[in-house]
Amino acid sequence: MLTYCVLSRHASMLKCSQYSIALALQHTRGHCTQVTSMHEGLDHVRILLQLCVDRYYISPGQTNAELFQRGLSCSYGPLGMELRRNLLEQWWRSVTSSRAQVFGINTLTSSKDRETDGWEQLRMVESEKLRQILEQKELNKEQLSQQIRVLLESSPSVRTDFIQGALEQYVPSVELVNRKLPYGLAETGLCFQPLDGSGCPAEFTQTSLVWFCSPRTSSQWLDHWTRQRLKWWRKFALSPSDFSSSEIQEEELVKIASRGVRISYDFPWGQETLETLWSRGDSELLQTHKGARSKLQCRDGRKSVPHVVSVTGNMDRGLMALLSNSLQQMKREDSKQKLQQRKVLKLHPVLAPVKVALDIGRGGTVELRQVCEGLLQELMETKISVWPGYLETIPTSMEQLNAKYDEMGVLFTVVISENTLESGLLQVRSRDTTIKETMHISEIKKFLSRYISAADNI
Structure with missing residues (x-):
């Protein structure tokens, strides 16, 4: 069965656009030094992508290389799979062992409709059913729209993050900690995201920590997790300064957040976000549990409905960042005194496949x-x-x-x-x-x- 993934607000099918390294680097053009830097960055990326294919990190193919470069789940080779497994294992250890009260969960796709909060749901639509509707020429525009709407509403949704599942798990898990704050729920797995400019969804490996804390400490906890996450990324880096954190500007904040922070990596084509941290308040938790304050209240010196701090990461992009950071190119002489270029992936010992x-x-x-x-x-x-x-x-x-x-x-x-x-x-x-x-x-x-x-x- 062939299915399409569509945005529920848009009944049209959106095609994926092609992505190229040159396009990603084009914003650096303008000055001689910038052009030189652009070419060096372009060479670095090309060499890395070819090395990843030659040395069993990703499978061959232009499309696969583009998915990998964009921080999306691609067809990994044996070494790429082992590297991703090692990275996820290190993430899990760092989150669950850094605080006493962090528990792992595994949730299903939420059935709750979040469009009222401004979220766009992605849905899987069977292509044959959609074709049958579109081929009914006797339908007028309104009837066609109605049938497509019914098809979308009856089609299963796919998730873009793990937040909703963790919010739903709050009430069952709060008894585990004897209604005492703070504590967190962690989860990893595949999610979908609409690609910028194309609207075509693609899979990526997401990590998620949802941290429940008292309202008066939520800002401090956001700062704590920002420091912890930045330190974690830099631990594995040859050039730690390529990893940085920055406050999200007020105009970029999502509706439910009072503060946000990005953990980014400085790729040759510019900065890309690896993890995003939000101070989300209590509105989503109250909405998920229909405002039942009495069953949501916990203790942290006083009774209160907890605020939520979320930490979500893209481990496919993180894997690309660490590979890019670890690639070193050095000139050396071989046994015949010929000058050759030595390429080395100096991956951190615990990550090396x-x-x-x-x-x-x-x-x-x-x-x-x-x-x-x-x-x-x-x-x-x-x-x-x-x-x-x-x-x-x-x-x-x-x-x-x-x-x-x-x-x-x-x-x-x-x-x-x-x-x-x-x-x-x-x-x-x-x-x-x-x-x-x-x-x-x-x-x-x-x-x-x-x-x-x-x-x-x-």
Whole structure:
């Protein structure tokens, strides 16, 4: 069954417009320095997108690359999926462990109609039913409009955020905290958003924290979560200053909010919002529960209907931001003294999809592979992700392997050789320093675990 996603206020079907890197960068044109900066930014984005395709972060295709660049859910490759999983896991940990009273929830699409609050609902419409209506030539304009309206009202809605679901969960969850404020409800998953200028909805991975607090502390809690979220993004960055926060101007505030803050990343084409924080007051909560103040009241020194602070993020755009921030291009000389450009994805150790690559040097292939298999199993039991390079059948030089693993963002390359069979010693190369060290095979698991753990605690 083919379905379309439409805005309930507009019965027309809106086509998606094409998006290009050049369009995203065109506002930087005007001065020589700006043009130079534009070309550098354009090159950076092109190199990153090609690298993401070549190194299994996203699937090939222009449309897929455009979705990825726009911060929308795309067709991810194995490394892209692992990176997104790691990022969501880190988000969940940071939110649920930063405060004692944050609980995870999983809500369904809300059936409540929010159009009275100025919200536009997105609905899934079966294309065949819509075609049948449009082909009824005997219908006049008013009859046609009426049938389309009925079809829209009977079609399921899709959500653009998780706020409503959390508001509906407030009453069941408030007993869990013995009616004591503050506390929060967290959720992650796919949502839809209408694309700017085209009206064509697309999926993206959203994170949501809805924080219930007393009216007198809501502004302080907005400041708290702003600091916490900005610190979290900067933790994973090579260039922390590319991540920033800014107050949303009064004229840009949504109807229900008294304050708003954006967490943004400075892409080559300009700033894009990664997370948005709103101080939403109590009006939505009262409307959701039909103004039943008595069952909504909680304690935080005094009884009151809580105010809501929301933190919503786009993790697909966040993933693009962290990849862009981690890509480094450096010139180096190869073994033949030729100048080459070295591309490295210096992803944070806890986010890197692959922690270690296992390869074999010269020696008896069967015996060396057996050692690799044993070490792979040992590392996987410790939940250290491994790339089994030793299974590669095409002869490749170590320089080529190192270049490949650097572009994949692999933290360490471990080479098992005849020396390992004789003495237990192996060679370990660091992605970030390119230094090669000799280490006993019995030490490698402990070394990797301590390295990743130390990076996580910084």
